Structures are given as structure tokens and as C-alpha cells.
Amino acid sequence: EIVLTQSPGTLSLSPGESATLSCRASQSVSNYLAWYQQKPGQAPRVLIYGASRRATGIPDRFSGSGSGTDFTLTITRLEPEDFGAYYCQQYNNSPRTFGQGTKVEI
Amino acid sequence: EVQVLETGGGLIQPGGSLRLSCAASGFTVNLNYMSWVRQAPGKGLEWVSIIYSGGSTYYADSVKGRFTISRDTSKNMVYLQMNSLRVEDTAFYYCARETFEGWFDPWGQGTLVTVSS
Numbered sequence: 001e002i003v004l005t006q007s008p009g010t011l012s013l014s015p016g017e018s019a020t021l022s023c024r025a026s027q028s029v030s031n032y033l034a035w036y037q038q039k040p041g042q043a044p045r046v047l048i049y050g051a052s053r054r055a056t057g058i059p060d061r062f063s064g065s066g067s068g069t070d071f072t073l074t075i076t077r078l079e080p081e082d083f084g085a086y087y088c089q090q091y092n093n094s095p096r097t098f099g100q101g102t103k104v105e106i
Numbered sequence: 107e108v109q110v111l112e113t114g115g116g117l118i119q120p121g122g123s124l125r126l127s128c129a130a131s132g133f134t135v136n137l138n139y140m141s142w143v144r145q146a147p148g149k150g151l152e153w154v155s156i157i158y159s160g161g162s163t164y165y166a167d168s169v170k171g172r173f174t175i176s177r178d179t180s181k182n183m184v185y186l187q188m189n190s191l192r193v194e195d196t197a198f199y200y201c202a203r204e205t206f207e208g209w210f211d212p213w214g215q216g217t218l219v220t221v222s223s
Contacts, residue, residue: 036210043214045213089209092208
């Protein structure tokens with residue numbers, strides 16, 4: 001199965017700053033990669049799919065890039081509601097696998 | 107609105123059984139791919155099982171032979187029958203629709219399964 005490694009484990013930032021989250025795959029997943037946000041006590045929600053396509057209703061301060069094995073989620077102008085955990089997920093192969101997550105905290 | 111809602115979690119002893127339910131609204135489960143994904147407290151996400159629109163089912167190696175996914179099209183529901191539960195099965199269990207491309211949306215709020223003596 002494909003292993004996804006996210007870095008860093010934790011990002012400590014302030015509102016208004018930018019966040020850069022990384023996801024590296026153990027083998028190529030082409031552009032079949034999604035990003036999710038999870039706030040404490042809540043279910044994950046999809047932010048990005050196809051490596052760079054924003055899901056419905058996701059603000060444009062969220063952007064995704066990359067292909068193959070290296071991917072980035074960038075959050076510009078952090079808002080208070082952006083703090084939480086972020087996970088990448090590949091869907092190039094089965095079983096679908098997730099990264100271990102990056103926590104964005106104040 | 108497209109949404110799913112899980113029920114059925116609880117405290118169960120090792121070796122016991124539990125059935126989780128997932129009620130879908132806004133879409134038809136038998137025309138979609140439905141999955142269960144779990145998350146141990148404070149940990150990451152782990153895909154558990156999927157039932158495809160054609161009825162095929164697949165499982166993570168960690169639950170194969172112990173868990174069974176099924177659906178009831180008349181009730182528009184999906185189930186996860188969990189047998190021979192282990193302490194390491196303790197987690198929030200989320201029901202999620204897998205899109206035809208492969209990401210998950212929507213997700214339910216999750217139901218907590220605690221396996222402990």
C-alpha cells in the first residue's frame with residue numbers, strides 16, 4: 001500500500017500568516033490526491049481533490065499543488081477557523097491511504 | 107442536502123460484537139460507493155471497508171474476517187458488523203461516501219467504539 005508522509009507534524013502560526021503543509025507519497029499517485037481539514041470533535045471535510053482543485057465552498061486562500069510523489073497545501077491569510085488538523089489522502093491505488101496529519105495551531 | 111449519520115457505537119468488551127449503522131440522505135447508497143473510515147483517539151485516519159454500487163466489498167487487512175459491510179437499499183442505510191473486537195479497534199468510526207474519483211465526501215459525525223474490559 002502507498003504510504004503518505006506529512007510534514008511538519010505541527011505548525012504554530014498566527015492569524016494572517018501563511019501555512020505550507022507537505023505530503024510525500026511512497027510511490028507516484030499522479031494527481032490523485034485530496035486534502036481534508038478536521039477540527040476538534042468534527043468529521044473531516046474535503047478541501048482539495050485532484051491535487052489542486054478546490055472543493056465546493058472552499059475559500060480561495062486554500063490552494064493545492066504537486067503531482068507524482070510531492071504535494072503541498074498552502075493556506076494564505078490564516079483565519080481563526082483554519083486551525084485544526086489537515087490530512088492528505090491518495091486515491092490512485094487501493095486501499096485508499098491517509099497521511100498521519102499536520103496540526104495547525106495558534 | 108447530502109449527508110450521512112452514524113449510530114451504534116458504545117463500550118464493548120474484547121471479543122464482543124457491535125453493529126454500526128449509517129443513514130444516508132440526499133443520495134442513494136446503492137448507486138454510490140460507501141466506506142467506513144476509523145480514527146483512534148488522537149491518531150490519524152484509517153480506511154476500514156467499502157461497498158461498491160455493484161455490491162462488491164473490500165476490507166483493510168486489520169479487520170478482514172472480523173468485520174462485514176452491508177447495505178439495506180430499502181432503508182438507504184449502510185452497516186458495519188464488527189465481530190471479535192479487539193482493544194486496538196477502539197476508534198471513532200466514520201461513514202463516508204467515496205466519490206467515483208476516489209476522495210471522501212460527505213462524512214458523518216462519527217460514532218465512538220470503545221473496546222475495553
